[in-house]
Amino acid sequence: MKQFSRLHPVVLFFYFCAALGVTMFCLNPAVQIISLGGALLLNLIVDGKPKKRRFLPLLMIPLGGLLNPVFSHHGQTILFFLNNNPVTLQAIYYGLNMGGTACAVLFWLSCFTQIMSSDKLLCVFGRFSPKLALMLSLILRFVPLLGRRSRESREALQAIGLFREDNFFWKLRSRVRVFFAVATSALENGIIAADSMEARGYSVGRRTAYSVFHFSWADGVFAFVSAAALGVVLIVLRAMQLDFYPTVTLKGSPVACGVGLAAFALLCLLPGALQGIAGLVRKRNIRRSLAYGKEAETA
Amino acid sequence: MSFLKAENLSFTYPDGTCALHSANFDIDEGDFVTVFGKTGSGKTTLLRQFKPQILPNGTQGGTLTMSGRALASLTEREALGAVGFVFQNPEEQIVTDKVWRELAFAPESAGLPQGEIRRRISEIAGYFGMEEWFDKKTDELSGGQKQLLNLASVMVMNPAVLVLDEPTAFLDPIAAADFIAVLKKLNRETALTVILAEHRLEELIPVSDKLLVTEDGSVKYFGETRDVCRRCGAEYTAFLPAAARLFHALGETGDCPLSIKEGRSFIRKYKNNIPPEAEQKALKAAPALEWKDVRFRYGEKTPDVLRGVSLTVNEGELFCLLGGNGSGKSTALKAAAGLLLPYEGSVKVFGKPLKKYKNGSLYRSCLTYLPQNVQTVFAHDTVREELEEVGADLTELPLDWSKLLDRHPYDLSGGEQQLTALAKALAAKPKLLLLDEPTKGLDALAKKTLGDILLHLKQNGVTIVCVTHDAEFAAAYADRCALFFRGEAVGDDTPRAFFSENRFYTTAANRMARGHFDGVITVEQAAEVCRKNGRGDA
Numbered sequence: 001m002k003q004f005s006r007l008h009p010v011v012l013f014f015y016f017c018a019a020l021g022v023t024m025f026c027l028n029p030a031v032q033i034i035s036l037g038g039a040l041l042l043n044l045i046v047d048g049k050p051k052k053r054r055f056l057p058l059l060m061i062p063l064g065g066l067l068n069p070v071f072s073h074h075g076q077t078i079l080f081f082l083n084n085n086p087v088t089l090q091a092i093y094y095g096l097n098m099g100g101t102a103c104a105v106l107f108w109l110s111c112f113t114q115i116m117s118s119d120k121l122l123c124v125f126g127r128f129s130p131k132l133a134l135m136l137s138l139i140l141r142f143v144p145l146l147g148r149r150s151r152e153s154r155e156a157l158q159a160i161g162l163f164r165e166d167n168f169f170w171k172l173r174s175r176v177r178v179f180f181a182v183a184t185s186a187l188e189n190g191i192i193a194a195d196s197m198e199a200r201g202y203s204v205g206r207r208t209a210y211s212v213f214h215f216s217w218a219d220g221v222f223a224f225v226s227a228a229a230l231g232v233v234l235i236v237l238r239a240m241q242l243d244f245y246p247t248v249t250l251k252g253s254p255v256a257c258g259v260g261l262a263a264f265a266l267l268c269l270l271p272g273a274l275q276g277i278a279g280l281v282r283k284r285n286i287r288r289s290l291a292y293g294k295e296a297e298t299a
Numbered sequence: 300m301s302f303l304k305a306e307n308l309s310f311t312y313p314d315g316t317c318a319l320h321s322a323n324f325d326i327d328e329g330d331f332v333t334v335f336g337k338t339g340s341g342k343t344t345l346l347r348q349f350k351p352q353i354l355p356n357g358t359q360g361g362t363l364t365m366s367g368r369a370l371a372s373l374t375e376r377e378a379l380g381a382v383g384f385v386f387q388n389p390e391e392q393i394v395t396d397k398v399w400r401e402l403a404f405a406p407e408s409a410g411l412p413q414g415e416i417r418r419r420i421s422e423i424a425g426y427f428g429m430e431e432w433f434d435k436k437t438d439e440l441s442g443g444q445k446q447l448l449n450l451a452s453v454m455v456m457n458p459a460v461l462v463l464d465e466p467t468a469f470l471d472p473i474a475a476a477d478f479i480a481v482l483k484k485l486n487r488e489t490a491l492t493v494i495l496a497e498h499r500l501e502e503l504i505p506v507s508d509k510l511l512v513t514e515d516g517s518v519k520y521f522g523e524t525r526d527v528c529r530r531c532g533a534e535y536t537a538f539l540p541a542a543a544r545l546f547h548a549l550g551e552t553g554d555c556p557l558s559i560k561e562g563r564s565f566i567r568k569y570k571n572n573i574p575p576e577a578e579q580k581a582l583k584a585a586p587a588l589e590w591k592d593v594r595f596r597y598g599e600k601t602p603d604v605l606r607g608v609s610l611t612v613n614e615g616e617l618f619c620l621l622g623g624n625g626s627g628k629s630t631a632l633k634a635a636a637g638l639l640l641p642y643e644g645s646v647k648v649f650g651k652p653l654k655k656y657k658n659g660s661l662y663r664s665c666l667t668y669l670p671q672n673v674q675t676v677f678a679h680d681t682v683r684e685e686l687e688e689v690g691a692d693l694t695e696l697p698l699d700w701s702k703l704l705d706r707h708p709y710d711l712s713g714g715e716q717q718l719t720a721l722a723k724a725l726a727a728k729p730k731l732l733l734l735d736e737p738t739k740g741l742d743a744l745a746k747k748t749l750g751d752i753l754l755h756l757k758q759n760g761v762t763i764v765c766v767t768h769d770a771e772f773a774a775a776y777a778d779r780c781a782l783f784f785r786g787e788a789v790g791d792d793t794p795r796a797f798f799s800e801n802r803f804y805t806t807a808a809n810r811m812a813r814g815h816f817d818g819v820i821t822v823e824q825a826a827e828v829c830r831k832n833g834r835g836d837a
């Protein structure tokens with residue numbers, strides 16, 4: 001068994017696209033609840049000890065419920081009037097649903113940033129275009145370098161009296177100076193980088209993109225299961241949509257919707273379950289393997 | 300037939316200037332060849348002939364062949380496996396964000412399949428001992444590690460010839476020695492042909508098979524190491540190791556000593572009846588710069604980098620701070636320049652605490668500081684604009700500026716960049732000059748120019764504090780030295796007392812003379828005392 005976060009980056013990327021896509025384009029509170037549950041579960045397992053402010057986005061749900069009826073006055077069931085405008089039950093439902101969608105998307109994105117390191121993202125892009133992956137890698141190298149250079153230049157200019165913050169005029173002049181120093185160094189030293197790339201065969205011909213990730217059977221199984229679940233959801237997607245106005249009604253048959261929700265639940269809960277269970281199994285196996293060594297010592 | 304053969308090799312820029320003319324040499328497989336020469340003598344142009352992919356615009360004349368095939372006629376793919384090239388600046392030639400991606404760059408370019416790349420980079424990382432930092436970001440590596448990575452990411456294509464353009468210029472002495480040791484290991488174990496241009500020749504010449512000296516775009520000397528060391532002209536002796544410099548200073552003939560060991564037996568051919576002259580004691584003067592129990596750390600929970608530095612530099616002194624990497628010497632200098640605020644202790648400049656200098660008055664007619672990387676102070680397209688920006692007075696620096704003024708500061712040699720930055724810093728007429736590693740990447744002649752300028756400034760009443768790794772420079776020019784260790788300044792003393800008490804952190808001349816002439820720290824002193832005593836076997 002392989003932990004979710006250790007799956008092949010392409011599989012992970014596909015998975016996040018699927019989960020996010022369905023969450024965003026399916027208007028159905030059950031979908032949002034399932035999605036939110038899956039994302040929260042994964043978040044808790046990946047993060048270990050999440051801080052309280054991590055859960056702040058949950059406030060978006062009541063906020064949506066409060067705000068939507070102020071702007072939208074559709075819906076049949078009028079609860080009361082606010083400034084001569086009707087506040088309807090359906091508008092509240094819709095607002096809660098929108099808040100839920102936004103919240104679920106945020107939690108999925110939070111999982112995404114925690115799991116998809118720059119290495120993994122570059123592996124995904126490398127599949128499409130090795131040149132693009134290289135370009136991104138160059139940028140990842142270059143941006144922190146520029147930051148450090150500008151700090152160095154600022155210090156150097158300050159210590160020969162060319163960076164002063166006495167008044168607005170000096171401030172502006174000093175900043176411009178640092179900018180030019182950094183720009184010059186970036187351009188001039190860029191020539192060295194170009195030579196270094198050329199000397200290592202940059203223009204030989206078609207590049208390949210090397211990555212440290214292997215595609216194993218576990219990746220295949222996970223990809224297959226999640227693709228199948230996504231397939232089912234997509235087939236019945238229309239049936240799963242809700243109309244909120246004038247009354248809350250299901251567009252398709254309840255059976256189709258039920259099948260879709262079951263498939264979506266499988267899709268959303270899979271990573272959390274896999275991460276948790278595989279993590280526990282791994283921990284137990286490690287403990288067993290360490291104990292084995294100790295037994296041999298005492299024997 | 301020789302492995303690499305140059306016949307009438309020349310190179311001309313489109314504007315007609317000839318950067319290299321009629322170069323002839325033969326290099327055998329497995330040779331370790333060191334190239335040196337004055338700044339602008341055509342070393343880099345010569346080295347780039349081996350890698351036509353990175354030649355600047357211009358025309359090549361004559362031939363340069365490898366096993367009979369002209370290097371210029373190789374396809375890009377063949378060239379990738381034939382010649383590897385490592386550049387000077389460790390930082391700028393790294394192009395990707397992760398160590399393993401940098402290693403994979405060349406095989407990716409060659410379009411090798413995944414499995415092959417994995418095997419190659421694993422093997423190379425193992426050979427170079429990079430497992431520990433294989434997954435790191437390239438940004439987090441030390442200078443020595445960066446240059447090792449550059450070497451490894453070239454060696455991953457298994458070239459037959461390795462060409463390096465001053466690869467250790469930016470490294471501290473320990474990292475440089477490690478790097479050379481790795482090169483020598485590659486050369487010995489795999490018969491890799493190594494061609495290397497370098498300024499730092501003390502350790503390099505004794506391990507080289509052949510030397511090539513360039514002068515004005517042509518090959519002045521080429522041959523076996525010992526032979527070239529013996530017959531090279533007086534203007535090149537400054538480049539040689541201390542033992543060979545002593546040999547030339549004494550006008551000896553016969554076998555030229557190269558290593559410290561050979562130097563020690565060479566020096567013992569002289570009698571030691573007359574001891575070296577005693578040193579004059581430094582005069583007591585008012586303090587120009589004082590650190591008092593200075594403590595500093597970079598992060599809230601990281602250990603102290605400065606652990607109570609206490610040190611006084613007197614007016615009119617040239618003071619050198621020596622010490623290993625991470626010993627805190629550069630940090631101490633930055634604290635003195637007011638770029639850092641110590642959390643404990645105080646720094647006083649001319650008796651006045653730093654915080655009393657308000658609104659940058661510290662940097663006006665009082666103190667200036669130049670960092671290690673002097674390029675950071677350049678922001679214009681020509682040296683002239685750089686100097687006009689601050690209104691620098693060129694007559695203060697005894698130097699011929701006419702050739703430099705219209706050039707781009709980044710096109711200057713390391714020594715010229717250092718002097719330009721120095722001129723820029725001196726425009727504020729400082730009484731205290733703080734320099735971080737001013738001799739980094741400088742050849743012997745540029746070091747001498749810089750040293751003489753510093754002495755000239757000192758005579759005009761400027762107090763100078765240098766952080767340096769360069770024991771030879773400190774021995775020749777400093778009035779006092781101090782050693783930094785674990786964030787403290789220890790053992791401040793005159794260079795002679797300082798270096799003759801140290802056994803490892805000392806100059807080559809001292810290592811050779813120790814036990815025979817105690818207290819000798821420069822080759823000049825050694826030559827003088829040898830001359831006075833005369834040869835024992837004569």
